[in-house]
């Protein structure tokens with residue numbers, strides 16, 4: 001077996017978010033032992049929804065997790081974009097059988113972050129090759145050439161074959177490998193809230209992913225957890241920031257941006273009492289994600305804005321690719337990591353860049369917004385599918 005070729009030291013993983021867990025699972029499936037450290041006291045994800053394109057399911061199928069992820073998910077019949085000032089339909093892309101066939105049998109789904117995270121976690125817990133530890137922060141690491149060691153917050157030093165840094169946007173390992181300072185604050189803020197199905201007014205409930213494009217704003221809603229919950233995300237431009245992910249968002253600030261939009265938007269926004277706020281950041285794409293026996297993965301390697309709904313998709317694709325490259329070069333991990341980086345950096349860079357473009361496009365004002373509505377609304381279904389094939393069709 002690939003993992004038992006004379007080296008029983010584990011792969012060390014820092015970070016038990018979606019990227020870290022799926023990397024642990026993918027490596028263990030190839031027969032490699034893994035020791036994962038998560039700094040939080042418990043494994044978990046924030047209470048919000050996540051969209052999953054066909055490309056993530058292509059990756060999940062390779063590691064046997066597609067059906068488990070789909071079991072909790074909702075399959076929206078369509079993705080729809082509407083103008084938030086007029087209510088007019090801009091475009092509607094059906095996500096039914098034609099869409100699934102176009103992308104090699106893979107669907108588009110939406111799910112609760114906690115659900116997909118717990119599916120990844122259960123897969124790791126069920127594999128004896130994986131050791132999971134919480135309340136363990138990787139403080140520093142050394143690459144000794146024939147292996148690595150990490151020092152944890154409790155002072156312990158742990159040895160391994162290699163370190164996979166899945167420690168997110170603010171990765172400390174990235175600081176050493178790439179050294180590009182703090183993430184770029186985009187000037188956009190996301191407010192998110194989740195409603196129970198019964199709290200959504202009947203005439204506003206839609207099974208689709210609906211995006212309301214407004215001037216310097218957009219608002220997205222869709223059902224979660226087999227339709228039992230409803231996810232709302234309101235995004236707007238602001239120079240008002242608080243560091244961190246889970247701060248409470250001020251309602252006054254929200255209304256300053258959404259006042260005057262159509263009643264389908266404002267009535268839905270009124271349903272949320274407490275918004276959670278996300279300050280949206282990304283980084284410039286780079287291609288040096290690896291150094292010797294250390295590799296970056298997911299947001300640590302290529303943090304992106306959420307406008308293409310692909311950060312977790314890219315992390316999952318990374319994990320599958322990394323495990324395949326490691327299995328192909330089990331005795332030369334620096335070469336395996338370089339091959340992984342080579343296979344991934346242009347695809348993820350394209351998503352990083354295009355996510356920014358989509359953000360501008362959703363938030364367009366005046367004539368630019370008119371032009372957007374005309375250009376997007378004028379496409380046939382085939383043209384719309386062709387336009388996104390680079391993303392949904394790849395892996």
Ligand SMILES: Cc1cc2nc3c(=O)[nH]c(=O)nc-3n(C[C@H](O)[C@H](O)[C@H](O)COP(=O)(O)OP(=O)(O)OC[C@H]3O[C@@H](n4cnc5c(N)ncnc54)[C@H](O)[C@@H]3O)c2cc1C
Nearest residue numbers: 015017018019039051138167168298299309310311312313
């Ligand atoms: C508003 C918003 C909407 C989004 N919507 C979508 C979507 O619809 N679809 C999609 O695919 N993506 C979406 N994303 C992106 C997606 O959430 C991220 O890209 C993805 O969660 C990144 O996973 P990760 O594991 O790389 O990093 P993270 O989720 O950040 O996980 C990093 C983990 O590492 C831990 N950690 C950090 N430092 C250390 C350390 N030193 N030692 C040990 N542990 C450490 C952290 O506690 C954390 O658990 C969205 C993002 C935002 C902000």
